[in-house]
Every structure is written in structure tokens, then in C-alpha cells.
Amino acid sequence: xxxxxxxxxxxxxxxxxxxxxxxxxxxxxxxxxxxxxxxxxxxxxxxxxxxxxxxxxxxxxxxxxxxxxxxxxxxxxxxxxxxxxxxxxxxxxxxxxxxxxxxxxxxxxxxxxxxxxxxxxxxxxxxxxxxxxxxxxxxxxxxxxxxxxxxxxxxxxxxxxxxxxxxxxxxxxxxxxxxxxxxxxxxxxxxxxxxxxxxxxxxxxxxxxxxxxxxxxxxxxxxxxxxxxxxxxxxxxxxxxxxxxxxxxxxxxxxxxxxxxxxxxxxxxxxxxxxxxxxxxxxxxxxxxxxxxxxxxxxxxxxxxxxxxxxxxxxxxxxxxxxxxxxxxxxxxxxxxxxxxxxxxxxxxxxxxxxxxxxxxxxxxxxxxxxxxxxxxxxxxxxxxxxxxxxxxxxxxxxxxxxxxxxxxxxxxxxxxxxxxxxxxxxxxxxxxxxxxxxxxxxxxxxxxxxxxxxxxxxxxxxxxxxxxxxxxxxxxxxxxxxxxxxxxxxxxxxxxxxxxxxxxxxxxxxx
Ligand code: BG6
Numbered sequence: 001x002x003x004x005x006x007x008x009x010x011x012x013x014x015x016x017x018x019x020x021x022x023x024x025x026x027x028x029x030x031x032x033x034x035x036x037x038x039x040x041x042x043x044x045x046x047x048x049x050x051x052x053x054x055x056x057x058x059x060x061x062x063x064x065x066x067x068x069x070x071x072x073x074x075x076x077x078x079x080x081x082x083x084x085x086x087x088x089x090x091x092x093x094x095x096x097x098x099x100x101x102x103x104x105x106x107x108x109x110x111x112x113x114x115x116x117x118x119x120x121x122x123x124x125x126x127x128x129x130x131x132x133x134x135x136x137x138x139x140x141x142x143x144x145x146x147x148x149x150x151x152x153x154x155x156x157x158x159x160x161x162x163x164x165x166x167x168x169x170x171x172x173x174x175x176x177x178x179x180x181x182x183x184x185x186x187x188x189x190x191x192x193x194x195x196x197x198x199x200x201x202x203x204x205x206x207x208x209x210x211x212x213x214x215x216x217x218x219x220x221x222x223x224x225x226x227x228x229x230x231x232x233x234x235x236x237x238x239x240x241x242x243x244x245x246x247x248x249x250x251x252x253x254x255x256x257x258x259x260x261x262x263x264x265x266x267x268x269x270x271x272x273x274x275x276x277x278x279x280x281x282x283x284x285x286x287x288x289x290x291x292x293x294x295x296x297x298x299x300x301x302x303x304x305x306x307x308x309x310x311x312x313x314x315x316x317x318x319x320x321x322x323x324x325x326x327x328x329x330x331x332x333x334x335x336x337x338x339x340x341x342x343x344x345x346x347x348x349x350x351x352x353x354x355x356x357x358x359x360x361x362x363x364x365x366x367x368x369x370x371x372x373x374x375x376x377x378x379x380x381x382x383x384x385x386x387x388x389x390x391x392x393x394x395x396x397x398x399x400x401x402x403x404x405x406x407x408x409x410x411x412x413x414x415x416x417x418x419x420x421x422x423x424x425x426x427x428x429x430x431x432x433x434x435x436x437x438x439x440x441x442x443x444x445x446x447x448x449x450x451x452x453x454x455x456x457x458x459x460x461x462x463x464x465x466x467x468x469x470x471x472x473x474x475x476x477x478x479x480x481x482x483x484x485x486x487x488x489x490x491x492x493x494x495x496x497x498x499x500x501x502x503x504x505x506x507x508x509x510x511x512x
Pocket of ligand 1: 236
């Protein structure tokens with residue numbers, strides 16, 4: 001169980017290596033494989049999380065030999081790992097890398113794959129357990145899933161498991177997500193399907209639940225009686241990083257809100273699950289999303305703000321406007337910033353707004369969840385020099401500085417009653433040290449042990465799309481007239497300030 005692992009995170013020896021298996025990576029020379037999967041597999045090997053009976057088959061179109069692939073993978077590791085590499089560990093792992101050059105649209109590729117898998121099972125003792133990882137462009141997902149089915153590779157038999165991992169984006173809107181779920185469920189059972197949201201691989205994201213449900217003082221105040229509102233910010237300094245042509249058809253609402261921000265939202269808002277079993281948790285997430293009533297067209301205009309960055313300065317350097325990025329139309333209407341106000345219509349959260357914002361080219365890379373508590377009555381302080389009281393804030397910093405802070409009021413020493421604000425804070429690194437982590441290690445490990453707690457179920461994904469669909473529809477029919485409306489290196493478009501200030505509140509200044 002991932003949450004048991006969290007609690008024992010200092011004690012790596014208590015975690016057993018995963019089941020024997022072959023991991024088949026479709027898109028073996030692509031960006032995700034280079035940046036995340038190879039470094040994550042290395043980190044897993046280093047932490048003894050991979051079984052001895054393990055192999056990787058990389059599939060892509062380029063004609064490479066096994067040795068070329070091993071060498072290339074070593075180069076990816078060197079380029080993208082954030083820590084020093086024990087090359088002996090890598091060499092041992094790389095020996096178990098194989099390559100298949102093929103077109104994912106051709107049935108022949110799957111026949112060759114079948115043969116190669118059988119050989120590797122013999123050689124490496126991988127016992128017929130296969131993890132298919134779709135790290136390709138999404139337009140190939142449907143084809144690969146169907147071909148795996150036709151080749152009989154999805155079929156579990158004689159105790160061997162077959163699992164499939166699907167990267168985001170999972171669909172482009174509600175309809176396409178439903179279609180993809182249909183294609184998948186024709187071939188795989190839901191328990192075989194692992195829809196990844198890499199935010200769920202982040203330790204601090206998993207910690208939201210442990211913090212909420214593992215501390216007796218937290219849960220009693222986690223509701224509308226004590227909480228004024230919640231802010232969730234995922235700010236990035238990067239632009240579209242060479243992904244302009246992809247991003248053009250996506251935008252921030254699809255790229256970040258319907259997946260990552262909604263994962264954070266549901267973890268903050270959900271009821272205690274009956275256990276950390278995958279379905280218990282995912283049932284509660286679904287209930288939260290069902291309690292968000294779909295926005296009417298008027299509400300979309302009022303509660304959703306979009307933005308696009310113009311040129312500006314990031315870290316002292318001039319950066320181009322989104323419309324001047326490669327692959328982007330000079331009159332692009334794609335949003336690179338979103339702010340939303342959502343209401344969760346249930347007993348715990350009635351009348352407590354959740355303000356969400358995310359954007360590219362903002363001044364800082366930071367992901368924070370801020371809980372603002374309700375004020376105490378002022379009456380006691382009327383006869384004192386204190387002019388106003390500051391509310392208490394709880395800040396959960398997900399990245400880059402993994403920490404939790406509680407802001408309290410305290411008396412400033414001296415004869416008069418004067419108040420100052422103080423912080424109680426806890427930093428992850430101080431207590432648990434730092435472990436090299438791409439965020440993918442736990443997720444890949446969980447696929448290999450068959451634990452889908454940290455993965456998104458079919459209904460979760462559709463409910464997330466349902467919540468953003470009205471916004472997609474209205475934005476599509478009413479193109480923006482003010483883009484670009486924030487300069488790179490500034491916090492947000494004016495309209496996003498208005499969105500929250502209208503309620504007498506403000507976006508909090510972010511830490512670190
Ligand atoms: C990805 C988005 O899912 O998440 C990217 O497609 C974004 O646009 C990235 O930059 C952010 O992830 P992280 O882990 O850097 O916060």
C-alpha cells in the first residue's frame with residue numbers, strides 16, 4: 001500500500017521488490033521516456049525496488065539495436081537525472097534493456113513483440129507478467145490498445161498479469177475521454193488499467209491524506225464551520241518548452257486543471273475513505289467531483305478566467321510572448337493561465353469557495369494549497385491598539401520546498417497588546433532527508449505490485465472532464481479579445497484578481 005510506504009519512507013528495506021515482469025515502453029525514444037521513465041527505473045534499481053527477474057522492451061520506429069538502445073538510455077540518464085549515478089547499478093539494469101523497432105499501427109509489430117516477450121520470459125524468468133506503458137503521443141493510444149487486444153497480449157491467464165499504463169492527456173474533452181475508456185474496457189478490465197496523473201506520485205501530494213486523516217487536531221476543523229476558503233495554486237516559470245504545437249490544441253485548462261489541480265482539490269475536500277484501498281479512495285474522490293455542480297454559461301463568465309502570457313522577464317532574462325513561441329499561431333487563442341472559483345455543494349463545504357489558479361511563465365515555480373480559517377470575533381480587542389486580526393492560514397507547499405506552515409497570531413513582547421504573525425513550519429527534508437525522486441518511482445512500482453490507489457479510475461476521469469466541459473464550451477464559442485493579458489514574469493491577469501477580490505478575498509503571496 002502506498003500510504004503504508006509513506007509512513008515507512010525511511011525504512012527502504014521494509015519495501016519488497018516488485019513482481020517479476022517485463023515493462024514494455026511504447027514511445028521508447030520519446031520525451032517522457034528520456035526525462036522521467038529512465039531516471040525513475042534507475043532510481044528504483046538503486047533502491048532495490050525492481051525484481052531480479054525484470055526486463056524492459058523499448059518500442060519505437062527508429063532502427064536501433066539492443067546495444068544502441070542501452071547506450072542511448074544511459075545518455076538520457078546522464079542528461080536528466082538530478083543526482084549522481086552509480087554506473088555499476090545502471091550497467092546491470094541496462095543489460096536487461098531490449099529494443100524492438102516497429103510501427104505501432106502494424107499488427108506485425110505485436111507479433112514480434114509476442115515472440116520477444118516469450119524469449120525474455122525464458123531468459124530472464126519474468127514469468128509472463130507484462131506492464132505495457134503508453135508513453136507515445138495520445139493519438140496512438142486507441143490503436144495500441146486495440147492491437148494489444150488482437151494479439152492476445154491483454155489476456156491474463158495462468159496467474160500471469162497484464163497491465164496497461166496510460167499517460168495523460170486522457171482524452172481531449174468529455175466525449176473523447178468516454179470513447180477512450182470504451183476502447184480500453186473492451187480489451188482490459190478496469191483492474192488492469194493504470195491511468196497516471198504524475199501529481200499523485202509526489203510525496204507531498206500523498207501526504208495531504210496522511211496530514212488530514214492521521215492527525216486528531218486537523219480533521220475536526222476541516223470543514224465549513226472553521227474554513228473560510230481554500231486556494232490551490234500551481235505556478236510554473238517555464239513556457240511551453242518546445243511543445244508549442246501540442247499545447248496549442250490543449251491549453252492550461254486541459255493540461256493542468258482537469259487532472260493535476262482536480263487531484264489536489266479532491267484530496268483536500270474528500271471525506272475520510274473507509275480504508276486506503278484503491279476503490280475506497282477513488283469512490284470518495286468521485287463524490288467530491290459529483291458535488292461540484294456544472295457551471296452554467298453565466299457562471300462560467302463569472303467564475304472562470306483565462307489568460308495568455310505576453311513577453312516579459314523570467315529570472316532576469318527576457319522571454320518571448322506565447323504567440324512568438326515555435327509552433328504557436330501568431331493570433332493564438334490558447335490559454336496559458338486559468339483561475340477558477342468552484343463550490344462544492346455538500347455538507348462539509350457548502351459556501352466555502354475553492355479558488356484554483358495555474359499558469360505558465362509566472363514569477364515562481366511553486367505549488368501550494370492554502371487553507372484560510374475563519375476569523376475569531378474582534379470584540380475582545382476593541383479597547384486595545386490592535387486594529388484588525390489576521391486570520392490563520394495553513395499552507396501546504398507541494399513543491400519545490402516540500403513543507404507545511406501554520407500562520408498564527410502572537411503577542412509582540414511589551415507592555416501594550418500588540419499582535420504579530422508567526423509561523424510554525426515543518427520541512428520534509430529536515431525530517432526525512434532527500435531521496436532522488438522523479439515522482440514516477442512510486443507509480444511504476446505500484447503498477448508492478450498491482451496497487452491502483454494512486455491511479456485515476458474511469459469514472460474519476462470522466463467526472464473531471466464533466467466539471468471543465470462547460471468552460472471549454474463557452475471559451476470555444478466566445479474567443480478571448482484581450483490576449484495576451486499578462487506579461488511573462490507577473491502573477492496573473494487583472495481579471496483573476498477581480499475574481500477573488502469580488503468576494504472580499506485576495507490571492508495569497510506564495511512562499512519560498
Ligand atoms: C504536465 C504538463 O502534466 O505537468 C506540463 O503537461 C507541466 O505542461 C507539468 O509543465 C508540470 O509538472 P510538474 O511536476 O513540473 O509540476
